[in-house]
Amino acid sequence: MDQMKKAYELLKEWKGDAYVHGLGVLDQVGTIARGFGKRALVVSNTTYMKPVADRVVSYLKEAGVELAGGVIAPDAKPNAPREDVYRLESYILHTKPDCIIAIGGGSSIDACKAANALACLGSKITPEIDHYFGTDVVTNALKETGVSLIPLIAVQTSASSGAHLTKYSNITDPVVGQKKLIVDNALNPTVAMFDYETTVTMPLSVTIDGALDAIAHTFEVFCGAKEGTYEKTKEIAECAINLVAEYSEVLISDPKNVKAREAIGLATDLGGYAIMIGGTSGAHLTSFSLVDIVSHGTACGIMNPYYAV
CATH class of the missing domain: 3.40.50.1970 (Rossmann fold)
Structure with a gap:
């Protein structure tokens, strides 16, 4: 689909x-x-x-x-x-x-x-x-x-x-x-x-930060999913991460591409859905201590590999 x-x-x-x-x-x-x-x-x-x-x-x-x-x-x-x-x-x-x-x-x-x-x-x-x-x-x-x-x-x-x-x-x-x-x-x-x-008028850096947050939300919730939420969080994470992977590069090349903006917006919305099902984890927790250094999504993007690998 x-x-x-x-x-x-x-x-x-x-x-x-x-x-x-x-x-x-x-x-x-x-x-x-x-x-x-x-x-x-x-x-x-x-x-x-x-x-x-x-x-x-x-x-x-x-x-x-x-x-x-x-x-x-x-x-x-x-x-x-x-x-x-x-x-x-x-x-x-x-x-x-x-x-x-x-x-x-x-x-x-x-x-x-x-x-x-x-x-x-x-x-x-x-x-x-x-x-x-x-x-x-x-x-x-x-x-x-x-x-x-x-x-x-x-x-x-x-x-x-x-x-x-x-x-x-x-x-x-x-x-x-x-x-x-x-x-x-x-x-x-x-x-x-x-x-x-x-x-469309938002700085590209803000949108990419949001895309990283979408990955963090959906990925972290999926990693901590329990039996009753596993399939739904998997479905949400796959959809959001696929949207980010497919359209981030398009957006970087063409920041005014409306379809790409729509796709990243949907991905971040799915991130919101994910965190209403389950909780985020280490990367988000650590990101709160980086608030005076980098923006939130970027902080999560930096930290998630340390928790995922």
Whole structure:
């Protein structure tokens, strides 16, 4: 079977209608946001991602959705530093949106996930982010307080971590140069979107970093698969790694090749699927200590051979 067709089938099987992805799907964001209310907090880089952010704002306007606060909130810096989480929490508390639209890659989306939890739970549990690191802390706090998180629409623009599809939020403590992790199904975006055409303007280095992360996610999960997940993780890993192997070289030769961009985007999405089935391993663990040296996917690409051979 064609690997791209296979990838679409696997992702449909996993996410169903909660994931809007493909080529030319960004114009659906307004209708989706309108389903949650009339005011959306848009979080985005306003330099190189400004064309995408402007398109999102125009689609919101067409659907009768206004910008909460009247401005686009600047997104998080690379690796989602904790101070950006607190800043975005402040935007949420001040603007009181009906939904949050996080536009960007893993750092932006992860920061919005954590900021959403802090904004909704901070006054009832604690405003300190350290409390929420770990597994299911947010879910337990929501049950305890009866609070609900604000609907989050994750608009992925970079073939990278799969943050728009997962329960993870990686936040960096820049003082110690260490990433810390929130693992919680409550953080799954309400709706995920990925128009693969938006990655055409992304730097090639970012996309290749994402491709390495796709290999790392699917390979590490497959290597640790148990009997009940072995066949599915094998299927996901084979598809993702084949896509990366086939289309990375094409992309390096022609960075604006839309089909290659679509293929790498699908591969990184499958990486997100993999890490919702099983856990990553040594390469990812070590990569968190390299956060101030190289980007995440590259760090995993460097480390995986040491664990695999």
